[in-house]
Amino acid sequence: MDMMTPEFVTIGMFLVLFFGVLTGYPLAAPIGGAGVIFGFLLFGDSVFDMVYARVYAQLTNTGFMAVPLFVFMGGMLERSGIAKRMYESLYVCFGNFRGGLAIVSILIGTIMAACIGVIAASISMLTLVALPVMIQRGYDKGLATGSICAGGTLGILIPPSIMLIVYGPAAWISVGKLFMAAFGPGLMLSVLYMIYIAVRSFLQPSMAPSVSSAEQGNYTTFQKISMVVTSLVPTLLLILSVLGAIYSGIAAPTEAAAVGAVVSIMLTSLYGQFRFKDIMEVAQSTIKLTCMVLLIAACSTAFVSVFLAGGGGQIVESFILDFPGGKWAVFAAIMAVTFILGAFIDWVGIIFVLVPILSPIIPRLGFDPLWFAMMIIVNLQMSFLTPPFAYAMFFLKGAADPALGIETKDIIRGMLPFVGIVAVGLMLLIIFPQIVTWLPSTM
Amino acid sequence: MFPSALRKIIITIDRMSDVVAKFAKYLILGLIFVLIYEVVARYVFNKPTIWALETSQMIFGAIGALCWGYTLKIGGHVRVDVFYTMFSEKWKAIVDVVMTLIFLFPIQYILIHSGIKWTLFALKVNEKMVDSSWLPPSWPFRSVLAIGFILFFIQTVSEFTKNVYFIIKGDRLIEASPEYVKEGLV
Numbered sequence: 001m002d003m004m005t006p007e008f009v010t011i012g013m014f015l016v017l018f019f020g021v022l023t024g025y026p027l028a029a030p031i032g033g034a035g036v037i038f039g040f041l042l043f044g045d046s047v048f049d050m051v052y053a054r055v056y057a058q059l060t061n062t063g064f065m066a067v068p069l070f071v072f073m074g075g076m077l078e079r080s081g082i083a084k085r086m087y088e089s090l091y092v093c094f095g096n097f098r099g100g101l102a103i104v105s106i107l108i109g110t111i112m113a114a115c116i117g118v119i120a121a122s123i124s125m126l127t128l129v130a131l132p133v134m135i136q137r138g139y140d141k142g143l144a145t146g147s148i149c150a151g152g153t154l155g156i157l158i159p160p161s162i163m164l165i166v167y168g169p170a171a172w173i174s175v176g177k178l179f180m181a182a183f184g185p186g187l188m189l190s191v192l193y194m195i196y197i198a199v200r201s202f203l204q205p206s207m208a209p210s211v212s213s214a215e216q217g218n219y220t221t222f223q224k225i226s227m228v229v230t231s232l233v234p235t236l237l238l239i240l241s242v243l244g245a246i247y248s249g250i251a252a253p254t255e256a257a258a259v260g261a262v263v264s265i266m267l268t269s270l271y272g273q274f275r276f277k278d279i280m281e282v283a284q285s286t287i288k289l290t291c292m293v294l295l296i297a298a299c300s301t302a303f304v305s306v307f308l309a310g311g312g313g314q315i316v317e318s319f320i321l322d323f324p325g326g327k328w329a330v331f332a333a334i335m336a337v338t339f340i341l342g343a344f345i346d347w348v349g350i351i352f353v354l355v356p357i358l359s360p361i362i363p364r365l366g367f368d369p370l371w372f373a374m375m376i377i378v379n380l381q382m383s384f385l386t387p388p389f390a391y392a393m394f395f396l397k398g399a400a401d402p403a404l405g406i407e408t409k410d411i412i413r414g415m416l417p418f419v420g421i422v423a424v425g426l427m428l429l430i431i432f433p434q435i436v437t438w439l440p441s442t443m
Numbered sequence: 444m445f446p447s448a449l450r451k452i453i454i455t456i457d458r459m460s461d462v463v464a465k466f467a468k469y470l471i472l473g474l475i476f477v478l479i480y481e482v483v484a485r486y487v488f489n490k491p492t493i494w495a496l497e498t499s500q501m502i503f504g505a506i507g508a509l510c511w512g513y514t515l516k517i518g519g520h521v522r523v524d525v526f527y528t529m530f531s532e533k534w535k536a537i538v539d540v541v542m543t544l545i546f547l548f549p550i551q552y553i554l555i556h557s558g559i560k561w562t563l564f565a566l567k568v569n570e571k572m573v574d575s576s577w578l579p580p581s582w583p584f585r586s587v588l589a590i591g592f593i594l595f596f597i598q599t600v601s602e603f604t605k606n607v608y609f610i611i612k613g614d615r616l617i618e619a620s621p622e623y624v625k626e627g628l629v
């Protein structure tokens with residue numbers, strides 16, 4: 001058809017996608033719908049086989065199998081009581097510092113992040129074990145909730161992370177490399193969060209009063225050490241077994257995830273929390289999240305393949321390469337768009353649609369694809385902490401005991417400084433790209 | 444008379460999706476088992492299997508396709524609800540009906556049409572899955588996918604009917620499904 005010029009396809013597909021998504025109908029449908037409608041107008045019946053082949057490829061994608069495995073693992077660990085033990089042991093060690101309990105929340109968030117690929121599990125665990133204690137000890141509600149949200153959100157950045165598992169194939173980057181690239185930024189953010197809490201509680205002691213040693217319970221140094229060892233060592237073994245295997249190149253992420261899933265069941269039994277009913281419940285929520293992401297994956301690849309076949313790729317490419325102001329202006333624009341989209345649209349949709357379209361252009365702009373991937377992913381960290389689509393807030397509200405009297409405005413007030421810190425972190429990654437690239441270069 | 448028959452059909456469809464999901468829970472455990480078996484066989488006994496790759500692909504694909512309908516039923520497909528939450532119940536139903544017609548039914552039509560076509564093709568030429576040297580026939584997996592697409596369509600029809608009924612009559616055909624709870628893959 002004459003009217004189906006690449007320009008028309010590009011603008012038309014994105015408009016349909018955009019308005020369809022904004023109606024609030026499940027995200028996957030307008031993405032895939034825009035794909036099949038334009039595909040049919042462009043290519044007629046042959047789009048049928050094209051869509052089916054893409055959907056088939058997603059449903060047999062070995063890499064994506066890590067998604068249910070890591071979701072399962074997170075659900076099991078959530079039920080293992082591991083976070084409670086860890087919190088109790090770190091509480092007696094660091095509770096007497098100003099802001100110590102909030103720092104411990106970040107610390108546990110970081111450790112859990114290294115064994116879980118999702119944020120839901122970390123945030124609900126922290127909300128259950130850390131929030132009541134902080135509120136009882138007179139911590140400011142904003143600081144308490146903010147540190148839980150920020151610490152828990154690290155779960156999807158620090159490997160293993162399902163976001164990286166999804167990003168890798170979309171950008172033709174190995175997931176193992178992405179995992180290693182994410183370590184630096186993840187630990188950097190964790191440290192920045194802790195520094196912020198320490199400084200803030202030093203300047204405003206009333207926000208985060210220290211806990212007296214009588215309240216902590218008088219433990220001897222030996223008791224403290226043994227508590228820390230029994231709570232941390234099994235977790236660290238889990239982390240090493242999963243990440244070590246990937247780093248050393250022994251196992252693919254999916255294989256490591258399978259090991260992690262089994263080890264998480266074993267850990268849960270070790271702590272005496274094993275119930276078959278729990279496994280089935282975890283399996284159920286795993287199904288729901290897996291199907292959700294697979295439908296978006298299937299629909300997005302239909303969209304992207306029609307978009308590229310219709311000539312949309314060249315339009316985007318020439319638009320980006322001719323963008324006034326050079327590559328850093330393009331970079332700033334992409335970051336701004338990602339941030340705004342991230343505040344409204346689920347990250348799965350953003351990565352599946354935008355990354356395959358943008359990725360071929362990134363090296364031509366002169367950016368390292370691995371570094372660029374990390375910038376997008378850290379940027380999306382902010383989206384979990386930015387209303388209205390702040391996942392962290394929903395999970396915290398869902399898990400928090402109503403008796404604590406946490407209100408939405410407390411959480412928003414608490415999260416915003418951490419959004420600022422992520423922005424600072426992005427700046428640091430621009431100035432020191434080695435934070436991203438060093439570890440993967442040693443693989 | 445008419446609504447009660449309709450109600451029965453809708454309830455039957457919803458139950459069917461629940462049963463499929465219950466079965467799929469065991470598939471999740473099966474997926475973990477197959478993958479861990481392969482890891483142990485390969486790295487501990489140095490004897491990799493030839494069947495684990497395709498078997499895990501079949502299980503994974505089956506979970507995905509078979510439970511799309513169930514996930515729709517329980518409201519698990521994530522929405523951008525910035526505006527959606529501001530709509531009245533009736534407008535939510537109208538949005539869902541219109542969007543189903545424009546976007547979801549066409550996708551499902553394509554999936555079912557090609558799904559059946561490729562299953563028949565696989566049967567006819569005895570197509571194999573060729574990712575490893577195991578070479579299992581592909582028609583069983585392709586037919587499970589086609590069944591999954593059909594189940595997805597049937598559940599969509601159920602949701603569609605519930606919404607149309609609500610728009611016309613102003614009350615729910617069956618007890619309202621649980622309210623949409625934001626829970627993405629994070």
